[in-house]
Amino acid sequence: MRIINESLCDSNISVIIGKDALAELEELKDKKVALFYSQKIDPSKVKSHLKNFIEVPIIDGEEAKDIHYALKLAKILFENGFDRGDYVIALGGGTVTDVVGFVASIYMRGINLINIPTTLLGMVDASIGGKTGVNFENVKNVLGTFYQPSMIISDLLFLDTLPFEEIKKGLAEVIKYGLVLDKELYDFLAMNKEKIFSKDEEALEEIIYKSTLDKLSVVKADERETKGIRIVLNFGHTIGHAIEAGSNFSVPHGYAISVGMVCEAKMAEEVGYAEEGVVEDVTWILSQYELPLTVDALNAKIDLEKAMSAITKDKKVRGGIVMMPFPTRIGDWKKVDVPIETLKGFAEQCLR
Ligand SMILES: NC(=O)c1ccc[n+]([C@@H]2O[C@H](COP(=O)([O-])OP(=O)(O)OC[C@H]3O[C@@H](n4cnc5c(N)ncnc54)[C@H](O)[C@@H]3O)[C@@H](O)[C@H]2O)c1
Numbered sequence: 001m002r003i004i005n006e007s008l009c010d011s012n013i014s015v016i017i018g019k020d021a022l023a024e025l026e027e028l029k030d031k032k033v034a035l036f037y038s039q040k041i042d043p044s045k046v047k048s049h050l051k052n053f054i055e056v057p058i059i060d061g062e063e064a065k066d067i068h069y070a071l072k073l074a075k076i077l078f079e080n081g082f083d084r085g086d087y088v089i090a091l092g093g094g095t096v097t098d099v100v101g102f103v104a105s106i107y108m109r110g111i112n113l114i115n116i117p118t119t120l121l122g123m124v125d126a127s128i129g130g131k132t133g134v135n136f137e138n139v140k141n142v143l144g145t146f147y148q149p150s151m152i153i154s155d156l157l158f159l160d161t162l163p164f165e166e167i168k169k170g171l172a173e174v175i176k177y178g179l180v181l182d183k184e185l186y187d188f189l190a191m192n193k194e195k196i197f198s199k200d201e202e203a204l205e206e207i208i209y210k211s212t213l214d215k216l217s218v219v220k221a222d223e224r225e226t227k228g229i230r231i232v233l234n235f236g237h238t239i240g241h242a243i244e245a246g247s248n249f250s251v252p253h254g255y256a257i258s259v260g261m262v263c264e265a266k267m268a269e270e271v272g273y274a275e276e277g278v279v280e281d282v283t284w285i286l287s288q289y290e291l292p293l294t295v296d297a298l299n300a301k302i303d304l305e306k307a308m309s310a311i312t313k314d315k316k317v318r319g320g321i322v323m324m325p326f327p328t329r330i331g332d333w334k335k336v337d338v339p340i341e342t343l344k345g346f347a348e349q350c351l352r
């Protein structure tokens, strides 16, 4: 079991990673808790650690990331008399932690939040760092907040039931850290595919631990994405989010950003920021993990107009310029200001 304690601005955060990490919930025994959980998850192992709680099964997937659905969940807190001293638990994949985190952040301007991710993607990325949100007008995460959970419990037991395809989607975000932040992680991924694919506990714990440390160190330096540092976590996401929007969210996030990373790495190379060989390294590691490299591999129809429109709404756009995190060499990156029209030109080539 690994435990990380971090302070970010005014929040103290504990991350517990490993089998039986759920035991840490004991400290909630005397608290009032709202347990929001994906209806596809069995919540019994979480419930056994709680005494005074309500349980709310919810839908998951992009459909759940909707403002009207978020308001329904807020109403449940209101009607059950929750106050700011009480706790909300988000138990599920990234879509659940995004929408429930959003609700926790706006309810009475913030109620205590604990994330219990149940997908690999949730454990390595979505449950960490405080970005919450819902989609709006066919664009990802347009309505959202920065709101830190006090505790993140990544219990490997949930991965036992997680389908192989979902493991792969989570690995896309792990590969992201390797490519732009952490050469050691890239090397670990390069050497441990068999173990990771067979859900070897030690290997999974290692990649979740390394990803958590990588993400927290970036978030600590730039919690609200105002300093041009946190944008690195968005590598592959400008084009990735465009793919999601262009497919009416039928392409899952992990696959969309896999293709997005290939496109954005190619762009970095063409404009002269990526060293020779970086694109090959990006495509090699993604293909090792059987992730899609091109839009064709996604087997989805992408509406170019919708995709291009999503690009203009990217949160890294300022006055016609997009701040792009470009890989320079494995484990390193640079912020490059790209005119939006230039980006759209590249994106169109990549998405056709
Ligand atoms: N806030 C952030 O920093 C952040 C970071 C990365 C991604 N995200 C968001 O996260 C979302 C993607 O998250 P996701 O990939 O976890 O998707 P998801 O929540 O839709 O879960 C994927 C699938 O796995 C199923 N599932 C969940 N846990 C399971 C388990 N233990 N066993 C079996 N099945 C299980 C779900 O029912 C669902 O069908 C996207 O909306 C993305 O934008 C947010």
Ligand SMILES: O=C(O)C(=O)C[C@@H](O)[C@H](O)[C@H](O)COP(=O)(O)O
Pocket: 125, 128, 129, 131, 140, 141, 173, 230, 233, 234, 237, 315
């Ligand atoms: O935490 C971050 O910062 C990220 O960018 C992590 C991403 O993996 C994640 O998909 C995030 O939700 C994207 O946020 P957005 O600001 O581009 O909507």
Ligand SMILES: [Zn+2]
Pocket: 125, 173, 237, 253, 257
């Ligand atoms: Zn992401």
